[in-house]
Amino acid sequence: MRTLQRLGLPTLLFVNKVDRAGAGDERVLRAIAERLTPAVVAMGSVHGLGTRAPRFVPYGAGDDAFRARLADLLADHDDALVAAYLDDETALPYRRLRRELAAQTRRALVYPVFFGSAITGAGVEALAAGITELLPAAAGDADGPVSGTVFKVERGSATEKLAYVRLFSGTVGVRDRLAFTGRHGGHEGRVTAIDVFEHGGAVRRPAIGAGQIGRLRGLAEVQIGDTIGASPAARVAEGQFAPPTLETVVVPARPADRGLLHVALAQLAEQDPLINLRQDDLRQEVSVSLYGEVQKEVIGATLAGDFGLEVGFRESTTICIERPVGTGASVERIATDPNPFLATVGLRVDPAPAGAGVTFRLEVELGSMPYAFFVAVEDTVTETLGQGLHGWEVTDCVVTMTHSGYWPRQSHAHATFDKSMSSTARDFRQLTPLVLMDALVEAGTRVYEPMHHFRLELPADTFGQVLPVLAGLGAVPRATAPRGSAYLVEGEIPAARVHQLTQQLPGLTRGEGVLESAFDHYRPVRGPVPSRPRTDHNPLNRKEYLLHVLRRVPG
Numbered sequence: 001m002r003t004l005q006r007l008g009l010p011t012l013l014f015v016n017k018v019d020r021a022g023a024g025d026e027r028v029l030r031a032i033a034e035r036l037t038p039a040v041v042a043m044g045s046v047h048g049l050g051t052r053a054p055r056f057v058p059y060g061a062g063d064d065a066f067r068a069r070l071a072d073l074l075a076d077h078d079d080a081l082v083a084a085y086l087d088d089e090t091a092l093p094y095r096r097l098r099r100e101l102a103a104q105t106r107r108a109l110v111y112p113v114f115f116g117s118a119i120t121g122a123g124v125e126a127l128a129a130g131i132t133e134l135l136p137a138a139a140g141d142a143d144g145p146v147s148g149t150v151f152k153v154e155r156g157s158a159t160e161k162l163a164y165v166r167l168f169s170g171t172v173g174v175r176d177r178l179a180f181t182g183r184h185g186g187h188e189g190r191v192t193a194i195d196v197f198e199h200g201g202a203v204r205r206p207a208i209g210a211g212q213i214g215r216l217r218g219l220a221e222v223q224i225g226d227t228i229g230a231s232p233a234a235r236v237a238e239g240q241f242a243p244p245t246l247e248t249v250v251v252p253a254r255p256a257d258r259g260l261l262h263v264a265l266a267q268l269a270e271q272d273p274l275i276n277l278r279q280d281d282l283r284q285e286v287s288v289s290l291y292g293e294v295q296k297e298v299i300g301a302t303l304a305g306d307f308g309l310e311v312g313f314r315e316s317t318t319i320c321i322e323r324p325v326g327t328g329a330s331v332e333r334i335a336t337d338p339n340p341f342l343a344t345v346g347l348r349v350d351p352a353p354a355g356a357g358v359t360f361r362l363e364v365e366l367g368s369m370p371y372a373f374f375v376a377v378e379d380t381v382t383e384t385l386g387q388g389l390h391g392w393e394v395t396d397c398v399v400t401m402t403h404s405g406y407w408p409r410q411s412h413a414h415a416t417f418d419k420s421m422s423s424t425a426r427d428f429r430q431l432t433p434l435v436l437m438d439a440l441v442e443a444g445t446r447v448y449e450p451m452h453h454f455r456l457e458l459p460a461d462t463f464g465q466v467l468p469v470l471a472g473l474g475a476v477p478r479a480t481a482p483r484g485s486a487y488l489v490e491g492e493i494p495a496a497r498v499h500q501l502t503q504q505l506p507g508l509t510r511g512e513g514v515l516e517s518a519f520d521h522y523r524p525v526r527g528p529v530p531s532r533p534r535t536d537h538n539p540l541n542r543k544e545y546l547l548h549v550l551r552r553v554p555g
Contacts, residue, residue, distance in 0.1 A: 056123030061094035140210025146170030146229030173207040182226035192218035242519035244289035245450035245495035253310035322388035328442030343427040346403025391532030433539035448522035450495040
C-alpha cells in the first residue's frame with residue numbers, strides 16, 4: 001500500500017482471502033480495509049467469512065454509514081464537497097459521491113478495497129464493475145511518436161520472447177523496427193507479430209495503437225521495464241519499488257541439472273528482474289534475490305511446474321550495499337607500466353546523497369576518442385560496481401572519467417603498421433575495473449544493512465512478553481499506543497530478523513498478532529562487517545585479475 005502511494009498509481013485493492021479466513025482473521029481484513037492508510041475505503045461487507053460460500057455485498061445508496069464514511073473521506077480533497085458536507089452531509093446525492101470517488105481514485109488520492117475469492121468467484125463481479133467505473137480509461141495520440149513501456153516478458157512455445165507493452169502514444173505495426181532502452185542499454189528489433197488484448201482475450205492484429213495493451217514478438221533483447229520509443233510521460237519513475245533484501249542459493253536436486261537450472265532461472269529473471277540472478281562460476285552456484293521466505297516456495301513451484309526441476313534452497317542471507325566514504329582517484333596511461341592495455345583511463349569516485357544511485361560523468365572531451373570507447377568504460381563501471389571492496393553492490397556515488405587516450409588504427413598508406421597495436425573497446429573494458437577499484441580503495445567504502453519499518457498490533461496482555469523479543473532481534477520500537485484491548489507498536493527492525501519475528505509472533509500473541517513490515521532504509525552495519533564472495537575476476541587482486549583476462553601476468 002505504501003508503495004502504491006509513493007508511485008501515485010490509481011489502484012483498486014482486492015483482498016483474496018475471504019474463503020480461507022477464520023473468525024480470528026476478521027480483524028485482519030478490517031485492518032487491511034481501514035487502517036493501512038486513511039485513503040483506503042472498503043466498498044462492501046463480507047458474509048460467511050471463512051466458509052465455503054462467502055459473499056461480498058457492495059455498499060449502496062441506502063447504506064447511511066457508508067455514505068457518511070465516503071463523504072468524510074472525499075471531503076479531504078475537495079473544497080466544494082467540504083462546503084456541502086458541512087452544510088448537510090445527508091443532502092449530498094449518492095451519485096455525486098460516486099463521481100467524486102471515481103475522480104479521486106483516478107488521481108490516486110483514495111484506494112477502494114474489494115473483498116472476494118478467486119476460487120469461488122465471490123466478489124469478482126463487484127471488482128470488475130469497480131474497475132470499469134473507478135479506474136481511468138486508456139487514451140493517447142495514435143498519430144504521435146511511438147512511446148510505451150514493457151511491463152511483462154514471457155517465453156512462447158518456441159522459447160521466443162513475448163513482450164507485453166502498454167502503448168501511450170503512436171502506432172506500431174508488424175515488420176516495424178522498434179528501438180527500446182532499459183537497464184541494459186539500447187537495442188532494436190523488428191516486430192514479427194502483434195496480439196492485442198480485447199474483451200478478455202488476445203487477438204492477432206496488424207498493429208497496436210495508443211491506449212492499447214499488446215503482446216509483441218521479435219524483440220529478442222527486450223527486458224521488463226524497457227522504454228519503447230520515446231520515454232512515456234506517464235511512465236513510473238524507476239527505483240520506486242523497494243529493493244529485495246534477502247538472497248539465497250538455489251540447489252538442484254540432481255547435480256546434472258545445474259545447466260538447465262541456470263537457463264530456467266535466467267528466464268524467470270526476464271519475467272521478474274528483481275530476482276537478480278547471480279552466477280558464481282567458481283563455486284558453481286546460482287543465487288536469486290528475495291523479498292521474503294515465501295518467495296522460495298513460489299520459485300520452487302514454478303521451476304517444478306514449468307521446467308520439471310526439483311530444487312532446494314540454502315539459508316537466506318541479507319543483501320547489504322556499500323557506499324563510498326570519501327573521494328578516490330586513479331589513472332593508468334597507455335604504454336606506461338604497469339598498464340598492459342592499449343588504453344588510458346582515469347576515474348574519480350565521489351560519494352553522493354543516499355538514494356542517488358550511480359552517476360557517470362565526463363571531465364574529458366567527448367571527441368577525444370571514439371564514442372564506443374566511452375560507452376565501454378561507462379558500461380564496465382556499472383558492471384564493476386556490482387561488487388565493491390566487501391563484495392556488495394556499490395551505490396550512491398558519482399564516477400567521473402578524468403583521463404582518456406587510445407591508439408588509432410593507421411591508414412592503408414602505412415603498410416607496415418601492425419593492426420594489433422590499435423586500441424579496441426576490449427582494452428577499455430579490461431582496464432576499467434583495475435582503475436575503478438584502485439579509486440574505490442582510496443575512497444573507502446562503508447557497508448550498510450537493510451532495515452524494515454514494522455507495524456505490530458498485538459493483544460495488550462502480551463505487550464510485556466513481546467518487547468524483550470523485539471529487543472533481542474535488534475528491533476527498535478519508535479512509537480507505542482494503546483488501541484482498545486490491543487497495543488500498536490511501530491519501529492524498525494533489521495531485514496535479516498523479520499522472518500524470525502514472523503515465526504515467533506503467533507506463539508507470543510496466541511495467533512492474534514498482526515505484523516506489517518516493508519523496506520525503509522539502509523543503516524551502517526554494527527559489529528563485524530559482512531562480506532560476500534566475489535564472482536568476477538577480482539580486480540582488487542591485480543595479479544589474479546590479469547592472469548584471468550590475459551591468461552598471463554605481464555612482466
